Amino acid sequence: MFAAPETHPHDLPTFHSQISMPYTLTPGRAAGTFLAEMPNRRIVGSRFPDGTVIAPAQDFSPVDGEEPEALVQAPETGVLTAFTRVNGDVIGLVRLDGCANEFPHRILADLDVLSVGQRVAAQWSDGDEGTSITAIKGFALAPDAPEGKVIDLADPAEPLGVINYSMSLDFDHAYGPYYGRMFDEIREHGRVMGVRVSNGDDALLPPREVDDVTHKRTGTWKACGNTGTIRGCSIINMEILGQARKPPYVYAEIVLDGASTRMIHVIDIDDLESAKEKIRPGTRVRAIWTDGERQGRVSDIDRFEVIEE
Amino acid sequence: MGREVGIVGVGQTHHSRRRTDVSQAGLVREAVNRALADAKLSMDEIDTVVVATGPVLFAAVNQPEKWVVDAIGAQGKSVVRLTSGGGAGFAGALAGYYQVAGGYSERTLVVAYDKLSEGQLQYSISTLYDPFWGREFAVGIMGFSAAYWRARMDVLGHTEEAAAMVSAKNRKNSIANPYAHVKKEVTVEEVLNSKPLCWPIKLLDVPPISDGAAAIVLSNEKLAHHSTTRPAWIRGIAYCCEADNAPERSLMLSEPLAIAAKKVYRAAGITNPRRQFDVVEVQEPYSCFELNYYESLGLCPPGEAADLIASGATQLDGDIPVNPSGGCMGANPIGAVGVIRLIEGATQVMGRNESHQITGANTALVQSGGGWANLRGCAVLSA
Amino acid sequence: MSMPRVGIVSTSMTQLRPAWDSAQHIDLISAVVLDVFKGTGLTLDDVDFIIDSGSDVLDGRSISNCGFLGALGAHHKEEARVEEDGLWAALYGVNKIRAGSSSVGLIVAYSKPSESRDIDLYWGSMVEPFYQRPVGFGQKAALGMQAQRYFAAHGIDGKDAAALVARRWAAAAEGGQVAIDAVPDSDAVLASAEAAAPLTDLMISRPVDGAVAMLLSTEDIAARLGRAPAIITGMGTSMETHAFSARSANQLESVAKAAAMAGAKAGWKPSEADVAEVSASSAVGELLVLEGLGLAGAGKGLDAAMSDKVNRSGGALPADPLMATGLVRLAEAYKQLSQPHAGANAPRRAVVHGTGGVAMQTNCVFTLEV
Structure with a gap:
């Protein structure tokens, strides 16, 4: 077994190195449209040839890789299907009404009052989150929210070709x-x-x-x-x-x-x-x-x- | 070598400076779909998948195969990622080769890609250097590559003019390559007069920065006929390395490439590479490297690469054409290049190369590599 | 032409520590590479190839294998970097030997997660950047939801998970391979800070620094080198969808698929193993693995987990050297099979498991026999 001498350099415990870089990431058509629609407060989903809808929109089915036939507008209401709390923030999985999939997002409620199957509704951010998914601030409990419907996406925005991104590792x-x-x-x-x-x-x-x-x-x-x-x-x-x-x-x-x-x-x-x-x-x-x-x-x-x- | 393994289907994207219509995952899907269609197969008929890309810092996605898996419909399959800098695609193909040769799979899909428009290429390559020792002075890989070309000039006579001939040849060959995105003929004079970036490397010694993906389907002998009557059989393939800071590292001949070539030639029965190969595809991250490969692969003796390029032997109509596809000068999606070179070599021996089919080509040599010029490999393909 | 069987010749491991702050990556790597030859009669000259597992993101440098080639003993040899847990590096090595072109291979896996200031970024950079990263979804959130669902479905709770964690830490402390200041009891596990409700910090695998090396060879070479060799008789791996939310709740289908692949090659089921060494990113993850391997029915993972044949080494919960954990499991299983045992009760078969990705997206299973 390796046993290094417990030596350290004088006064130099570790060497700090930072890798920090700007990126321009391309989301692709589905995510690009979803993000472009965030300022319009519309949630874009994908509809597949067999009629199933998933939201947020994907260019490929996460289940089998199939391509969707159309982009659609998903409702802002749905149900909570899982939840946890990390660093004080509650994160859960939400299944929007009329959709076959779930996706992770912030849940705007205390963990203690949550249970699977609760009705939730999107809350939009008051600030300007631009074309980020955080334009949806999160999902709040909405016990009386009526069942939403998936509808056609009228006049979709042009998909974003590039989003600015940065990654910094210390x-x-x-x-x-x-x-x-x-x-x-x-x-x-x-x-x-x-x-x-x-x-x-x-x-x-x-x-x-x-x-x-x-x-x-x-x-x-x-x-x-x-x-x-x-x-x-x-x-x-x-x-x-x-x-x-x-x-x-x-x-x-x-x-x-x-x-x-x-x-x-x-x-x-x-x-x-x-x-x-x-x-x-x-x-x-x-x-x-x-x-x-x-x-x-x-x-x-x-x-x-x-x-x- | 173990069982016979053949390349039975190939596919690559139309490479470009920047694809703003597809994500990294979507780019990979295009190449995979083309390779599967070419092999007359669906993903259901593929046992295992190998994904290869350059360093994570190129595009800010750690272990990107775990995202890409959805886009290629490979959920549930054996999927693993290989990475080896510039040689990632080749290293991935090698891993795929052993999955089939070792009986772990009957058919393996290898897909390699990089979407270099998404990051900061040279800066991310600078992080190859030890953070304690050298990174603060690193200039991507270009400063290093130019430094040892300068050394080879003195010892081996790899002149600026000889490298310019490589660039002019490959750029001309790219014009007919349907997948290339840089298609402009340049003269040797223009290369020599182009802007010094890291002298002796000048602007036109440098390939483009590209978005692109490439995929191959590997099959064992038993199933190969489902896809093609003329597979490109892998007669030998190896990828060797040397310690980056080894005292004995000459950086004149590429020792790891010479070692790999020796292994591969022995397996494939190659005793006179200059005469036995009909066509050669090499990965030249800068023009000067092609000269280095001529010598390391035994296409000419050490010190004679400049004469070889000047003689015209490696031109399309020469006795040993090198990079009829145009090599990296037409497109350079780094992590994908090893697979692209394999595709170009394979389609030559399959008799259906789309750029410049070398008449009667039966045996091809393919080279690839990465790192600090210390990861180097080659393969022999034949019909 | 039949392919050779492949066996393990020897293994070497550093201590697994929360922080190897007195050593660099190359120190850990070269130490295990030097050590792995002891007592085998082989030297580095006999090694045909090296396959290593490590992560650029953890190492803080691109193509990090490139800078570690000397320490790996790879100079002028064939080398490959699998950017996945070390069990996948071993899988590559076995294929390479079975293909007949090589007879001895060296497999190395290592990591120093202690050098990353924020280890959550290693996981966070693994999820796609458009929908998941901005909302704070990453490893912890996924493990938390996985546990929340499992607890709700199977009527177990934090106390049960804590009991499992305490058992694993005690086993690791006894094994001596893992640096442990104080072994936490169940109460201490429950009382540790919340990581991702309902999981506490100690219910999530603890990242540690370390390196492991393993020599593989054809069976005939392994047999000539000493004791009855341990033969790798089956291997399988499977990757699930990237979308955590699209995976089956309360099961790891990829573990079951990998186990079926490995079992089909070996000719026996993982449930018939005498020894199981499994990886897991959380206490609930370990239960899901045991169920996926068929060692327990759905929701009954805890029963199997408390059996003496599972994770005698302590498993990954007290010591998870990311990228090396699965290879450590294979080394631990090898030790258990190759140690002298008396009589008919000696363990003869082991099942070994490695994992990777957020919420264990990809899984690998080996069968090992003496």
Whole structure:
């Protein structure tokens, strides 16, 4: 059984990393129409060739994948078929009148008073929820609500082609004994240390317990040089989301002296043409450390510079 | 290799820069319906399904096969997802191959897709990098790919001009491909003069960003005749890797591809690839990679890829046409590309390729891959 | 040509902990890969392929297998990533060996859910983004409604669920594989915070960090390596509709389908197993699995759950290393079958179950025999 030493980097319990990105998602015809109809306060469903109706509308039957023959307008009333409470919010399954399926939504009532089979009715949001399904605030108990009917969908709105969406994930990554020591050394001593490969003197960067190639245990720690050699490099001349530096600059994979594997970093340049000549595989470079306080990250090295011969 | 496994039906979407009329799930359905129709089968006659896509961050749906299952009517079936970056589709086909070859199923549907218009492509690929080590300087996969092309220029002579010839060839071939969405002939000069993005990679060395899906039906020998009289039999298929930060990684020849080729050629009885293959389909995420594959697949010795493309041998009328379909330059829905290349190779040996049927094609080589150029595979198909 | 049978040669597992905060993914992975060869006579050189299970969303990096290849021992080998529970990785591995092109395979599954600041996002990103995500529907809501329906249909309540949970934690504590500070009794389970009414926190499986590795080989190789090998004689898997609301209430049809597939290959029914190791996302989920496997009739899952043959390891409730849980179950079943036992009462057959998706949308069943 693996038993890691209970070591932690000094003052660096975990490494926070965030992945956050904008998206433009396409809902497809059925959901696109449903969402487009939210501001009109109409609930759109799908009718299948055998006459069954499901709501909210789907392009494919969740039961067997069949395609619907028409979009319809579903009523705002139905029955509660299941319920729970998560983080204080009551969520339930609702079957709208005239529909064969159920779907999840907020239930606007205390959990204690709910029972399966209760009549419910949609409540529309007072605020502007745009084309989100949350334009329906939820379903409230409506014991006396008359049975609603599915009707034809008159003059349906054009389906939304794209909706804006974002996803953000936060991570607190463990350093472990190897990365922990490496980043401590970077922060406290301004040096890059790796561990020797299992069968030689060169250091693996980043360090780890087991050699990537031989799958044998790695050796002792070793400080790598402040200088190194470019293995591969390209001149970045385009902007992409999430980029830390403004182009143009050089993306370089550098083998530090005494190391066997690459470190990924950047080299500042004046212009494309001179960089093509000056910076190439084999070019010698030197790490330029930050003037500010070191944080224990790769970016404590601000950049690399070409060593003029 | 185990039992005979054949590709008996194929289908792909008409790929496009952005499909705003269908969801991810709807896109997958189109390809599946076409493949089933092509194989003269219904979903009821499929035992198992493999779904393959690129990384989750491409389109913000985690384990998307669990949503897609509804759109393809595969509820209740054995459904599993494979993912392997750019090579996801190929990795999915490989898993499907073993489901049939291992007797777990008689017929397996493999569908692969990506709807790249929905996300931020290069930024999501940057998250491939270790968050501690390198991600802050990552430039998608393009910065990396260009860096090692630059290194191969010096060692192997993969010049900008040679790569430009690849791009010009593939873009020209795409024009006849009914499923491609970039159909514009370019000259070698135009490629060389296009805007540097991550030099040496320039705008016209880069394939488009696409929405697309592709599906194949795999069948065992017993049932194959229900679908076609001329299946594309998989004579060998393998997908190998190397540790991303291994000291011994040369990034000159692709070692994992060479290892995969050795396994596959042995299984398929290939001893002289240049002469024995009638047609080759490769996944070139940038033009420079096609040169790398020529050498790694043994179509020419190391250092001679530039000569091979210059000789015209890999053109449509050459002795070993590569990417008659136009490859990725016509359409590049990344996760689907491995299956698209298999489809293009399969239809060649089935005698019904829709772009450029190579006359008398009987044996095809298909290549695919992903990651940091460290996941690489190939397959041999024949009638 | 008959296909070879496939057996388990050995397994290795880290401790399952709420947070392996002193180790990275690669530390856990390389540790189990190093360890799995001990006592087998095999080395990594003998391994033809590696199949791994993990999640980009949990790992916080795309194509995460790509960064872990060295730790996996995969350098210059065939490798595949199944983005599903590890039991599906094993299924792939068995097929690969049965096809005849390989004879030894390494299966690895791992996860570190502790590194996700909000684990609910892992589940939330699994449901479609137009109708379900905006209203807060996700794993917890689905499990809550599943339990609410089951309780109402079968006249059991939180106390019954709590008794099951307490039993599982006690078993896990006894097994020693799971890090447990204090074993909760039924009252403590009932008293834990509400997760999704009627389920409390402890009635939902506890995400833990860990890694597991397993060597598979052809039967003849496994037989030569030592004890009578445990043979995987049946496999089945089935995925239900994405729409939780469209699935049958109070049953997991996909478990029954997967069990039927596996049973047909093995030639016996899961209900005839001596040992059952099953996964579950909640206490009620475990009852539904046992009913789906045919170990109990509808609504009678609790009777089977309290039997000595079910989840001796404690199952998934006290320790659910997402993406690895099913492979852990297979490893636990293997241990129970391969340990020396006296006489005719020795267990000879096991049924093993893994699951994935919101409210257990997909399920996988193996049969294992010595």
